[in-house]
Amino acid sequence: MLSNRISRYLLPALALMCCRADLVSARGFDGVEVHGFATQGYIKTSANSFFGDSEDGSFEFTELGVNASMDATENIRLSGQLLSRSAGEMYSGTPSIDFALADYTVRSTENDNIGVMVGRIKNPLGLFNETRDVAFTRPGFLVPQVVYYDKVRNLILSADGVAARMASFGEAANVSLYLAAGQTRIDENVEYVYLGNGYDGDFSPNGLSYIGRVLVEKPDNTLRASLSIASTSMDFERGVSDPIGNGNVSLVYGIGSLQYAVNDWTFTSEYMREPIEWQGFAGSPLDGKKATGESYYFQVAWQARSDVELMLRYGEGYADRSDRSGAEIQKATGGALPAHTQYSKIATAGVRWDLTPQVMVRAEYQRHNGTLVLSNRENPIPAATVPDWDMFALSISYRF
Amino acid sequence: MRYSCLLLILLLLTLVAPAGAVQIVVHHSVAKRALTLNVARLVFTMRLLHWPDGTRVRVFVLPDSDPLHQEFAKQSLDLYPRQLRRVWDRHLFSGAGAIPVEVSSVEEMLRRVAETPGAVGYLPDGLAREKVRVVNVE
Numbered sequence: 429m430l431s432n433r434i435s436r437y438l439l440p441a442l443a444l445m446c447c448r449a450d451l452v453s454a455r456g457f458d459g460v461e462v463h464g465f466a467t468q469g470y471i472k473t474s475a476n477s478f479f480g481d482s483e484d485g486s487f488e489f490t491e492l493g494v495n496a497s498m499d500a501t502e503n504i505r506l507s508g509q510l511l512s513r514s515a516g517e518m519y520s521g522t523p524s525i526d527f528a529l530a531d532y533t534v535r536s537t538e539n540d541n542i543g544v545m546v547g548r549i550k551n552p553l554g555l556f557n558e559t560r561d562v563a564f565t566r567p568g569f570l571v572p573q574v575v576y577y578d579k580v581r582n583l584i585l586s587a588d589g590v591a592a593r594m595a596s597f598g599e600a601a602n603v604s605l606y607l608a609a610g611q612t613r614i615d616e617n618v619e620y621v622y623l624g625n626g627y628d629g630d631f632s633p634n635g636l637s638y639i640g641r642v643l644v645e646k647p648d649n650t651l652r653a654s655l656s657i658a659s660t661s662m663d664f665e666r667g668v669s670d671p672i673g674n675g676n677v678s679l680v681y682g683i684g685s686l687q688y689a690v691n692d693w694t695f696t697s698e699y700m701r702e703p704i705e706w707q708g709f710a711g712s713p714l715d716g717k718k719a720t721g722e723s724y725y726f727q728v729a730w731q732a733r734s735d736v737e738l739m740l741r742y743g744e745g746y747a748d749r750s751d752r753s754g755a756e757i758q759k760a761t762g763g764a765l766p767a768h769t770q771y772s773k774i775a776t777a778g779v780r781w782d783l784t785p786q787v788m789v790r791a792e793y794q795r796h797n798g799t800l801v802l803s804n805r806e807n808p809i810p811a812a813t814v815p816d817w818d819m820f821a822l823s824i825s826y827r828f
Numbered sequence: 829m830r831y832s833c834l835l836l837i838l839l840l841l842t843l844v845a846p847a848g849a850v851q852i853v854v855h856h857s858v859a860k861r862a863l864t865l866n867v868a869r870l871v872f873t874m875r876l877l878h879w880p881d882g883t884r885v886r887v888f889v890l891p892d893s894d895p896l897h898q899e900f901a902k903q904s905l906d907l908y909p910r911q912l913r914r915v916w917d918r919h920l921f922s923g924a925g926a927i928p929v930e931v932s933s934v935e936e937m938l939r940r941v942a943e944t945p946g947a948v949g950y951l952p953d954g955l956a957r958e959k960v961r962v963v964n965v966e
Contacts (some may be wrong), residue, residue, distance in 0.1 A: 465921070497920075499884075500877075527923045531923070531925075533878075536877035537876075537878070537880075538867050538870065541876075545923075549923070550923065565921060647868075649907055672880065705894035784893075
């Protein structure tokens, strides 16, 4: 409903901004800023499918984005971004509104800053969710998959609603608080992740989602620490031919983040926990099920030259922290869901090379144990996935 | 004696050289005569949107690759250019905040800061700057 309103009012507003560009640019400052980015990836895996038929080498990973922003008044800034993202079977590249919002600054002084945002707003979860599709801002080829699962990205990506932001600035630290309520975007991938398969029926939001974050930063930018959380609930309405009944999935997604940068070194670590509850779904073993997803990673990056960064990362993710080995699921499903589908342990080494400020290439090698990060939309038979596998990835990105 | 002279010259050089290289400048309408380091950082990371009199802060910068920008970031803000870029990119690609206006030359910087109320930027020492006001970072 809110989404409809966004497309009805905010989109024309954005279009108007673009049309007005020539009129306002004469005034110099109040023109529309237009920027964008493009990334093309190549992925080769030793087994399993990640973003297309990666065993044979896949180019099915493309990201295109263009954004516009302008100051409508001294206190109101309008901004929006169109995004096209193709990623194997999961994302088709159909352009969508990534964000479209009006930001009203209520107050901005040397001591504090208070504002309100309305529209489709990116959720500031963890250090990277807001800009996870912009290669230049990521800590690697992709955001760390164990915390930022690509297979559920849309669910936590943004919310259509309102947000309040408050920041307090001090000699020792800047502290910001963010609170938002809105409707989340739900796509077919959510069914594969939370119901284990795609169905004729659909998920829809059950009420509002809530998002909150506390962020503490040292003014010299050496330290960033945050706690962020999102809670959402969605109802499943079965299709006529679906073998399962109606149901509800409720979850909380919480991330603790720490980043420390000193000279040419950046150390980053994040911990994620996701309690999930299933209700209903008659005819499936999901009724009354509870699980708590858990994951973490550590990363160290070294700026070897002004244009070259080297990176090492290790991370682990578990579908349910009370069944980390996956043995219980394997037993309960008679082997249909092998133990290794319930976790991922990933060691990563990567290099980033900024050829120019506009062009960047990345190369990355990942050693995987477990297949939790894989989508069963791309790997439909869990028992056919290979537990130990390698991934090699290359990408080239452009920005303007 | 010779060594003392040499040392004295070296000492003077280290005292004089950094202070004269790059300076923050503002439009004449901006009443500020000096900025604390923290306020300067707030301004250039786009977190301070209004000057005390309510005028909108308008930030101008040179490209990341410009040596003067790199000198400014390190000397005036004690930050790496890539730290500024990270903040601006987060604002730009999430809609969560404003970004500075990028100018292509020192001449354009001088012209834009001189003609834009609320403007703030930076210029190399020695450039004619009657049209703008220099503010010190303390």
